[in-house]
Amino acid sequence: MTASSTRRTTAARSRLAAVGAIAVAGALLLTGCGDQTENGGSDSTDTATKSAAPLADKLPQQIRDKGVIKVGSDIAYAPVEFKDSSGKTVGIDPDLAAAMGKQLGVTFEFENGTFDTLLTGLRSKRYDIAMSAMTDTKDRQEGIDSDTGKKVGEGVDFVDYFTAGVSIYTKKGDDQGIKTWSDLCGKKIVLQRGTVSEDLAKAEAKKCPKNKKLTIEAFDNDQQAQTRLRAGGADAGSSDFPVAAYAVKTSGGGNDFQLVGEQVEAAPYGIAVAKGNAQLRDALQAALDAVIANGEYDKIIEKWGVEDGAVEKATINGGK
Structure with missing residues (x-):
């Protein structure tokens, strides 16, 4: 559900290989080193948790405690998100969310809604995020109705993950x-x-x-x-x-x-996060960058045949 302020054709582009794997590996090594206790031991449970989900501590504590990120999505937009023949939610967004969830130690639960109500649901805290092929635009960042030019809400922040x-x-x-x-x-x-x-x-x-x-x-x-x-x-x-x-x-x-x-x-697709929830926004950015660096992002994009829209890094509010 794409937009930009200037009309132009999209050219197929080559992507540079994702970088930063060394930095991510270093971070994993650091998280594997638990604090030493007074008797010379270590907190093995904490170490195991960090190893399994290296970016879990970046999330707000409330979400870590729940173990779930609620996602508002219009699940009728194949191949981005849709129901397969068994009724399971599949597509680009669910696959990326699952990969990010491994980094953060949480499950992304997709809840179906009509597209034009997703940001309202985000504002009312029905959802933690909206992820639904949503174009990152200045109007949405600032809470402006694109038809009237009037402010209708506080706006949202976006973590950009694709271009279309x-x-x-x-x-x-x-x-x-x-x-x-x-x-x-x-x-x-x-x-x-x-x-x-x-x-x-x-x-x-x-x-x-x-x-x-x-x-x-x-x-x-x-x-x-x-x-x-x-x-x-x-x-x-x-x-x-x-x-x-x-x-x-x-x-x-x-x-x-x-x-x-x-x-x-x-223009970029973005994961929408409520203004004032910078910790969740930044955790999602870190998780997406990790997924790009470890190669999972490329595999997902190639699986759905949309390589031309791939990005090299997660960007905050890159829409114009």
Whole structure:
């Protein structure tokens, strides 16, 4: 659910090898050395805990005691997060969360919610974090409603972990002459409510001539939008590139949809954390950096075929 202040195409980029493994290894060695007690022994339990979860002491004590981080997520956005045929929550985000959980000694529990309510749930403390292909933007950092420009909350901090752009897709073999966003004038587009695809469509609609109105139909989740397009109820759909590409590859055995044009608005996905919770934010950043350094990040990104969006390090509030 991607955004940026400047539209641009996303070029495939090569990644430098992740660095810092030596530093992480050093940290592990240090955590393995427990304080000596007066009788010459050591706290073996504490040492074992730190060895199994080397970054556990970075978490707020309340979360360490619970052993759980509650995650607000729209679990209908394959391949980022979705339910598999057995009902299990799978995808890029759950895999990364599991890897980070090993570093922190906690379990990330994903709770389903509609995308446009996740930050509200974070503010009300229903969730500890929101992790749902959420684009890190200045508006979200500052609690600004992108439609009205008015402040609606205190905003959030982001731990950025991936980069993605926005794509348009159509029924396969029927692109309606659509190659760019300007080609949508006079057409109908379906998308998910509260996403940057919706922001882009609204911005484009304002540019269309009166006799070529762009009609926008927004849904609670992306799967509903895909169903509408598949049934012939629209001319095009839009979502983040990884999601659109996955739908093109998998829906109808690859026979339902096709991508048109190039992705735009390359921007970072971020894990949202409430303002004032810097300790949790920084613990997540440290865990993600450790996962990048030990190679687990690369394996997860490659597993889901989204290498072009990989990052070299975790960044705080990198969105523009």
